[in-house]
Amino acid sequence: MQTISGILPLMLSPRFILFVLLGSVSGLFVGAIPGLSVSMATALLVSITYTWSTGDALATIMGVYVVGVFSGALSAILVNIPGAPSSVVTTLDGYPMAKRGDAYKALSYATVYSFVGSVFGLVVMAVLARPITNIAIRFQPMDYFLLALFGLSTVGGLTSSNYAKGLFAALIGIFFSLIGLDPIMGNPRLTFGIQELKAGISTVPALVGLFGFSEVLSTVASGLRDGEVSGISQQHIPLRTLLRELPRSLWYCTIGTFVGALPGAGGPVASFLAYGQAKRLVRNPSRPFGEGAYEGIVASESANNACIGGALIPMLTMAIPGDAVTAIILSVFYVHGLKPGPTFMKMDIVHFYEILAAGLWGCIFLLLLGLLIAPRISRVINIPKRILMPVVVVLCVIGAYACNRRPFDVVLMFFFGILGYLMRRRGFPTAPVTLGLVLGSMMDSNFRRSISLASTSPTPLVTLFGRPATIILLVLTLMTLLSNIPAVQRLLRRRGN
Amino acid sequence: MQHLRRRSVQDGLFVLAAGIALLIYSLYEMTHARVKASWIMSPYLFPSVLGGLGTLLGMILLTGALRKAREDAPAPVRMRDLLVILGLSVLYNLALAPLGFIAATLLYLLVACALFGVRRPQVLLPVSILTPLALYLIFKIGLGVRLP
Numbered sequence: 001m002q003t004i005s006g007i008l009p010l011m012l013s014p015r016f017i018l019f020v021l022l023g024s025v026s027g028l029f030v031g032a033i034p035g036l037s038v039s040m041a042t043a044l045l046v047s048i049t050y051t052w053s054t055g056d057a058l059a060t061i062m063g064v065y066v067v068g069v070f071s072g073a074l075s076a077i078l079v080n081i082p083g084a085p086s087s088v089v090t091t092l093d094g095y096p097m098a099k100r101g102d103a104y105k106a107l108s109y110a111t112v113y114s115f116v117g118s119v120f121g122l123v124v125m126a127v128l129a130r131p132i133t134n135i136a137i138r139f140q141p142m143d144y145f146l147l148a149l150f151g152l153s154t155v156g157g158l159t160s161s162n163y164a165k166g167l168f169a170a171l172i173g174i175f176f177s178l179i180g181l182d183p184i185m186g187n188p189r190l191t192f193g194i195q196e197l198k199a200g201i202s203t204v205p206a207l208v209g210l211f212g213f214s215e216v217l218s219t220v221a222s223g224l225r226d227g228e229v230s231g232i233s234q235q236h237i238p239l240r241t242l243l244r245e246l247p248r249s250l251w252y253c254t255i256g257t258f259v260g261a262l263p264g265a266g267g268p269v270a271s272f273l274a275y276g277q278a279k280r281l282v283r284n285p286s287r288p289f290g291e292g293a294y295e296g297i298v299a300s301e302s303a304n305n306a307c308i309g310g311a312l313i314p315m316l317t318m319a320i321p322g323d324a325v326t327a328i329i330l331s332v333f334y335v336h337g338l339k340p341g342p343t344f345m346k347m348d349i350v351h352f353y354e355i356l357a358a359g360l361w362g363c364i365f366l367l368l369l370g371l372l373i374a375p376r377i378s379r380v381i382n383i384p385k386r387i388l389m390p391v392v393v394v395l396c397v398i399g400a401y402a403c404n405r406r407p408f409d410v411v412l413m414f415f416f417g418i419l420g421y422l423m424r425r426r427g428f429p430t431a432p433v434t435l436g437l438v439l440g441s442m443m444d445s446n447f448r449r450s451i452s453l454a455s456t457s458p459t460p461l462v463t464l465f466g467r468p469a470t471i472i473l474l475v476l477t478l479m480t481l482l483s484n485i486p487a488v489q490r491l492l493r494r495r496g497n
Numbered sequence: 498m499q500h501l502r503r504r505s506v507q508d509g510l511f512v513l514a515a516g517i518a519l520l521i522y523s524l525y526e527m528t529h530a531r532v533k534a535s536w537i538m539s540p541y542l543f544p545s546v547l548g549g550l551g552t553l554l555g556m557i558l559l560t561g562a563l564r565k566a567r568e569d570a571p572a573p574v575r576m577r578d579l580l581v582i583l584g585l586s587v588l589y590n591l592a593l594a595p596l597g598f599i600a601a602t603l604l605y606l607l608v609a610c611a612l613f614g615v616r617r618p619q620v621l622l623p624v625s626i627l628t629p630l631a632l633y634l635i636f637k638i639g640l641g642v643r644l645p
Contacts, residue, residue: 047642048636048642051641051642162558162561164512164554164557164558164561165508165558167550167554168512168551168554168555168558171547171550171551171554174547175519175544175547178543178544178547182540184538184540185538185539185540187530187540189540189541189544190544213586216582217579217582217583220575220578220579220581220582221574221575221576221578221579222572222574222575223575223578384615386610386613386614386615387610387613387615387620387624389582389609389613390582390585390605390606390609390610390613391606391624391628393582393586393589393605393609394589394602394605394606394628394629394632395632397586397589397590397593397645398632398636398642398644398645401643401644401645402636402642402643402644405643407590407594407645410590410645411590414586414587414590418583425571425574426504426508427508428508443543444543447542447543447546448537448538448542448543451537451542452537452538455537486561
């Protein structure tokens with residue numbers, strides 16, 4: 001009730017709605033155009049919106065986030081190139097449907113179930129944020145450290161086929177977050193005599209480089225080929241037919257929200273898991289899975305959009321981002337002087353309402369834009385990459401510079417872009433770098449605080465690990481680490497057989 | 498097969514070297530700090546832990562690489578295009594201060610698009626001229642963003 005009365009004035013504010021619409025329209029194009037990504041757009045928006053009021057900035061960014069995650073399905077269906085990593089699974093059935101002449105039907109299913117998924121995730125966030133905050137408020141420094149470590153150990157395994165490479169990518173992110181003045185002692189650390197590094201590595205240019213410039217380099221290096229767009233003929237699909245998948249969709253949404261809430265996991269994992277469930281649950285699909293079954297699109301789109309609400313829960317209540325985009329949204333909070341975490345729901349409840357209201361408006365715009373505009377923008381999706389990529393470089397330069405107005409940040413952006421490209425080329429994932437970059441400083445200070453507390457205690461090990469929450473987090477982290485060791489995996493498989 | 502395995506070995510060696518370098522550097526800084534602090538509060542405590550973990554991961558990667566029979570060949574790289582975008586981006590960054598945003602962006606887009614194979618002037622010129630103007634209007638005038 002309190003939440004409803006909190007979001008109602010925002011839901012009715014024309015200015016607020018306008019900013020969400022602005023973000024939603026941007027999200028529609030950004031998500032749909034291969035080569036542009038939601039992470040890239042939100043990273044750029046951090047620097048553009050830092051002079052705006054927090055409400056306007058959050059409204060725009062949530063619009064981009066909600067609609068951008070959905071619109072990755074447009075290019076997945078029409079061009080067979082997922083606009084976002086979470087839409088990879090949508091290509092499996094979406095493109096065969098488009099080739100068969102059912103592009104409109106595929107888009108309709110993607111739109112309706114993206115809407116269902118997004119609303120589901122946001123409602124769960126609204127319901128669970130307070131209880132989770134009440135738990136998080138009792139967390140000690142070691143709990144925060146272990147929670148972040150758990151997130152990084154999860155993301156290491158989910159983003160790369162080689163777990164050690166995923167973990168090393170997270171270490172790279174933590175390493176860069178430690179550069180600058182030490183927050184406890186105030187000494188310069190890892191600056192190697194470079195004056196500009198004393199201020200630390202600004203998150204925005206690093207993220208713009210990792211997601212924007214490195215994407216440009218990867219696209220250019222792999223050849224600037226453009227996809228072939230399938231034609232769309234408008235068909236009438238009765239609402240009853242569209243909604244027939246709703247009960248199963250709610251299960252996929254539950255999977256998506258849960259996976260989204262795991263620090264480090266995100267849309268790609270959720271959509272793969274939900275697709276696996278769909279294959280198991282749907283006995284008689286409209287077509288075999290992988291050959292144009294709309295049930296596959298329902299699973300993928302419900303789950304990846306439900307991740308949005310799920311990913312926001314740990315970010316708001318514990319300052320632990322659920323995925324790369326929420327890591328970037330976390331930096332928006334810091335840029336605007338907000339402190340997400342256990343006190344957020346008490347001190348900054350207005351901004352919680354802003355996120356929720358913007359997310360819900362984003363869902364409404366997703367439905368409208370998806371059904372009315374998306375079928376008409378297939379030409380825009382196919383902007384030749386030889387024109388698009390140089391323009392993206394210009395946007396990256398603007399994004400890197402705008403936040404701090406430091407030319408050095410543009411150099412940093414180029415550095416992180418090249419680093420991101422080289423990492424992808426050698427099979428190291430870049431998503432853990434983002435999480436390491438955002439979480440590293442917090443991990444460092446909480447680690448040292450807990451060691452310092454334990455050193456003065458007569459029973460240091462009990463002080464460090466003697467609380468139930470700490471034990472649970474420690475066990476979860478160790479289980480994640482162990483379950484990713486190939487020898488343990490082989491043993492478990494043998495036991496399973 | 499040996500050649501294919503070489504990449505994984507290189508990755509393992511790189512991670513191992515990076516881990517050892519960070520570990521040694523952090524331990525050196527911990528022991529030779531100008532402002533003496535207990536090792537618990539030292540700013541280099543956490544970097545030394547990272548260095549240790551990096552060393553461990555390097556050993557794991559290297560062991561895995563030496564055991565592996567083969568690996569997938571990497572996708573071919575369009576080196577010319579990659580060098581073009583890298584070189585032009587650096588030149589663009591250098592040109593921003595003396596030429597200003599609009600002129601530098603116009604020149605950059607003109608050259609980059611042309612080198613990537615956009616030949617038709619009716620496409621090349623509008624893209625190069627209108628994009629910087631549109632970006633200037635949107636970001637500088639519309640959104641109040643300071644441009645480089």
